Amino acid sequence: MLTLKNVSKTFNKGTVNEKKALNCLNLHLEEGDFVTVIGGNGAGKSTMLNMIAGVNPIDCGIVEIDGVNVSRDPEYKRARYIGRVFQDPMMGTAAGMQIEENLALALRRGKRRGLSWGIRGGEREFYKNELSKFELGLQNRMTAKVGLLSGGQRQALTLLMATLEKPKLLLLDEHTAALDPKTAEKVLELTKKIISEQKLTTLMVTHNMRDALSIGNRLIMMNEGSIIFDASGEEKKKLTVEDLMKKFGEASGGKFANDRMMLGT
Amino acid sequence: MDGILMAFQGALSQGILWGVMVLGVYITFKLLDIADLTVDGSFALGGCVCAVMIVNYNMDPIAALLMATLSGVLAGAVTGILHTVFDIPAILAGILTQISLWSVNLRIMGKSNIPLLQTSTVFIGFSEMTGIEQSESALIIGLLVAACMVLLLYWFFGTEVGSALRATGNNENMVRALGVDTKFMKLIGLMISNGLVGLSGGLVCQSQKYADINMGTGAIVIGLAAIVIGEVLMGRLTSFHSKLIAAVAGSAVYFLIRAVVLQLGMNANDMKMLSAVIVAIALAVPVMSAKISQSRGYDPEGKEKG
Numbered sequence: 001m002l003t004l005k006n007v008s009k010t011f012n013k014g015t016v017n018e019k020k021a022l023n024c025l026n027l028h029l030e031e032g033d034f035v036t037v038i039g040g041n042g043a044g045k046s047t048m049l050n051m052i053a054g055v056n057p058i059d060c061g062i063v064e065i066d067g068v069n070v071s072r073d074p075e076y077k078r079a080r081y082i083g084r085v086f087q088d089p090m091m092g093t094a095a096g097m098q099i100e101e102n103l104a105l106a107l108r109r110g111k112r113r114g115l116s117w118g119i120r121g122g123e124r125e126f127y128k129n130e131l132s133k134f135e136l137g138l139q140n141r142m143t144a145k146v147g148l149l150s151g152g153q154r155q156a157l158t159l160l161m162a163t164l165e166k167p168k169l170l171l172l173d174e175h176t177a178a179l180d181p182k183t184a185e186k187v188l189e190l191t192k193k194i195i196s197e198q199k200l201t202t203l204m205v206t207h208n209m210r211d212a213l214s215i216g217n218r219l220i221m222m223n224e225g226s227i228i229f230d231a232s233g234e235e236k237k238k239l240t241v242e243d244l245m246k247k248f249g250e251a252s253g254g255k256f257a258n259d260r261m262m263l264g265t
Numbered sequence: 266m267d268g269i270l271m272a273f274q275g276a277l278s279q280g281i282l283w284g285v286m287v288l289g290v291y292i293t294f295k296l297l298d299i300a301d302l303t304v305d306g307s308f309a310l311g312g313c314v315c316a317v318m319i320v321n322y323n324m325d326p327i328a329a330l331l332m333a334t335l336s337g338v339l340a341g342a343v344t345g346i347l348h349t350v351f352d353i354p355a356i357l358a359g360i361l362t363q364i365s366l367w368s369v370n371l372r373i374m375g376k377s378n379i380p381l382l383q384t385s386t387v388f389i390g391f392s393e394m395t396g397i398e399q400s401e402s403a404l405i406i407g408l409l410v411a412a413c414m415v416l417l418l419y420w421f422f423g424t425e426v427g428s429a430l431r432a433t434g435n436n437e438n439m440v441r442a443l444g445v446d447t448k449f450m451k452l453i454g455l456m457i458s459n460g461l462v463g464l465s466g467g468l469v470c471q472s473q474k475y476a477d478i479n480m481g482t483g484a485i486v487i488g489l490a491a492i493v494i495g496e497v498l499m500g501r502l503t504s505f506h507s508k509l510i511a512a513v514a515g516s517a518v519y520f521l522i523r524a525v526v527l528q529l530g531m532n533a534n535d536m537k538m539l540s541a542v543i544v545a546i547a548l549a550v551p552v553m554s555a556k557i558s559q560s561r562g563y564d565p566e567g568k569e570k571g
Contacts, residue, residue, distance in 0.1 A: 053442070079444030092442075094435035097428075105432055108425060110444040115421075118428035161443075 001201040002029040002052065002169055007061035008225075009051055021047040023225035025061070029169075029201055033232075036212040037205045038244070039222035045205045048222070049171045052203070054078040066168050080110020083162030083200075085155065085175040092158030095147030099138060099157065102146055103127045106161035130160055134190060152183035156190055163194050170195065172204040188215075209241050223251045272524050274400060280520030281407035282468045283487065284513035287495075288414055289337075289461030290488030291512045296422070297434040297454045299348075302359035302485055306366030307340040307459040309481030311466025313370045316379040316476030319386075326387045330467045337463020338456045340366060345452035355451075370478055378477040386471035403472050410468065414461060415509045421457075422505060430454055483537045490540045491516035493547035 009022040022044050029035060037045050051058050052065075054075040063071045065081045086092050093102050104119040104127075124142065132139040134156050138149075146154060155175060162170060172191065176184035192215060195202050206212050212219055218232035221244065228251040231239055286308055293301040311333035318329040340362055347358035371377065392402040421427045432440045433450040441447050462484070470476040495515025499507055523536055531539075 074446075076441050076444050076446045079442055082442075084442050086438075091436070091438055094432045094439055096435045097432060101428060101432075105428060105440070105443055105445075108443070113425035113429050113445070115424045115426060118423050118425050 001031045001033070001066055002027070002203075003062070003064040004028075004048075004052070005062040005064075007048075007051060007063060008059050009047060009056070010059055013059075021225055022051060022058075025226060027220070027227060029203070031201055032199050033218055034195055034200075034202045034216035035204070035218045035220060036216045037203060037220050037222060038207070038209060038212045040248070043222040044225040045222050046173055047225070049084075049173050049203060049205060052078075052169070053082055053084060053171060081168040082171060083109070083165075083167030083169070084171045085158050085162050085173070087174040087177050089151040089154040089158070089178055092161065093146045093149075093154050095145065097146060098143045099131075099146055099149075100124060100127055100142045102157065103130075103161060103164060106164045109165050109167075111165075130164065134160065150183075152179050152187060155179060155183075155187050159187065159190060159194065163198060163200065166198055166200070168201065170200045170202040172202065174205050174207060177207060209244050213239055213241065213244070221247060221251070223248075269528060271400065272528065273521060274404065276520040276524035277517055278400070278403040278407050278472070279469070280491075280517035281404065281411050281513060282472055283465060283520065284407070284411050284491070284516035285414055285468060286462045286465035286484060287488045287491040287512045287516040288411070288418060288509060289458040289465070290485065291492055291509065292418070292454055292458040292461070294489065294492065295434075295508075296431050297451060299355040299434075299451070299455075300359070300485070300489075301341075301344065301455060301458060302356060303340055303344040303362045303366075303455070303459055304359075304462050304485040304488060305481040305483065306363035306370070307337045307462045307481070308466040308469075308484040309370050309476075309478060310336050310340055310366050310373075311463030312470035312476040312480050313373045313379075313466075313478070314463070315467035315470045316381060317373055319381060319384050319471075320379055326385055326390060326471060330387065330464060330471075333467030333470075334460045334464040337466070338460040340463065341456040341459030342452065344459070345455040348455070349448035349452050367478070374476065374478070377479075378475055381471065381474040381476075386474065387468075388472055407468070410464075411513045414464075415506065415513065418509055419506045426450075426453075483540065486537065486540045486544055487516075487519065490543045490547075491519045493544060494518050494522075497547075 004025050004027040007022055007025045008020075011017070011019045011021055025044070025048060037048070039045050050056060052063055054070065054073060054077070058071060061071070062069060065078070070078050070081070084092070094105070100119060104123060107123065128139045128142065136153055136156055138153060138157065146157065149157065159175070175191070176187050179187060188211065191204075194200070202216070204216065213236070217236065218230070219236050219239065220227050221229035229247050286304070290301070290304060293299045314336040315329045315333040318324040318332050319326060324332070344358045344362040347353045347361060348355045353361070387406060388399055388402045391397075391406055392399045395402070397405070422431055429440060429445045430450045430453060433445065433447045433454075437447050440450070466481065469480065492512055492515055495511035495513075498514060498518065499511035502508070502511065526536070526539065527533060
């Protein structure tokens with residue numbers, strides 16, 4: 001479903017701030033793969049997701065989604081294949097617009113937008129139905145401005161928006177990191193439910209190693225812009241947090257894991 | 266007394282004709298979150314094009330208004346391209362277009378003003394057709410055009426493209442992630458906005474019977490002041506069409522205030538200062554009141570004040 005071949009990205013090339021964020025990255029995801037991505041700060045996890053989504057152009061290599069080479073397509077063109085949820089709950093929704101307007105925008109992801117009415121007759125029922133599955137009570141507030149919702153509600157809404165029109169690839173960039181533990185758990189439960197129901201191919205970046213181990217069928221660990229560890233199926237199931245810490249220690253040349261990774265355990 | 270009433274009626278129709286421009290400013294300032302300074306230039310451009318088309322080319326006044334609108338659309342496209350293709354900050358892109366339009370407008374007219382004394386206008390045509398007085402026909406046509414534009418905008422911003430455009434001003438990152446070319450949306454927004462501004466310039470030119478190189482100076486500030494006044498008047502109404510109506514109403518009230526102030530003997534040249542002060546106060550009040558309530562609420566003893 002997704003193939004990255006020799007993808008590299010260097011930010012601020014030729015300046016003192018030069019930063020090699022991705023270093024000849026190779027990755028292949030089969031359809032239905034649910035991959036968790038871990039690694040220290042600056043390992044290139046978010047950059048990898050951004051390069052797949054086309055936020056910035058890549059320096060070299062190929063990005064293929066469902067057999068289509070999208071390496072040089074801008075972000076808005078790739079959007080037809082990709083659903084995304086960001087770390088910041090403010091980023092995935094339009095605060096000044098109504099819940100149903102946000103959903104209507106999301107339903108048209110990647111489609112041609114014309115001069116027909118922005119929300120058509122039957123859609124509202126569909127949105128209500130989908131929202132009621134979340135059990136947040138949002139189905140009764142369809143015309144409320146999204147800016148009035150809490151961070152958790154907005155993140156749940158973003159999740160629904162990303163998957164309303166089934167994406168070929170779902171990218172979750174630490175989408176529970178900015179939420180309180182209880183809300184994070186709830187959003188994560190919703191995430192698991194949606195992914196398993198729709199059998200979505202997913203890349204989920206997380207700082208929580210326990211989540212990374214318990215969720216999904218494959219785990220990759222990144223360091224300095226490369227994938228340094230890749231476990232799937234039975235191998236992944238046997239992994240423990242201690243194993244990951246050890247792997248991480250080896251990869252980073254004996255340096256101890258950073259604070260956030262420690263706290264994440 | 267009659268003189269004063271006439272003055273107020275004139276101010277009201279001026280306000281509504283300018284209200285079409287305010288609708289344009291509303292699109293960029295409120296929906297796209299861009300302070301588009303092209304407006305000063307494109308308003309004068311609309312007036313100049315309209316005058317030249319009528320006087321030099323004997324064009325029908327309605328067709329001349331269409332040309333004025335089109336010229337505004339083009340001016341908006343220039344700002345839009347500078348902003349979206351070359352990543353020039355919107356405010357600077359607007360200033361560049363505005364400055365260059367000064368020269369363009371002089372080139373179009375060949376001199377700094379053109380009177381429309383011997384020619385027909387939409388207002389003369391309308392009063393001849395219906396037999397109403399010319400001063401009233403300005404008000405009626407103004408209301409008709411403004412109502413049509415409000416309806417048109419209400420329809421457009423409810424469509425799929427229009428929703429995407431509103432969302433672009435709201436959260437650009439999200440809209441791009443949902444497959445919308447946000448640069449194209451900004452370009453369209455600037456073109457529609459300045460099209461309205463050009464149309465308004467043409468209407469004002471025909472109603473005052475001359476086009477002048479200076480007629481757009483300070484237009485953006487008038488537009489912002491009118492939006493602010495409209496929000497104060499109709500702030501509790503939140504639906505989109507009432508906000509559009511509020512923008513036009515704000516413009517009418519602005520010109521009425523202006524008429525009152527002038528009647529009270531204020532120098533007309535001080536009006537721009539007054540407009541700027543109105544806008545500055547309107548922008549400053551919410552910020553200052555938040556700061557003041559924050560610092561008043563501070564309590565070293567750790568007790569929160571209700």
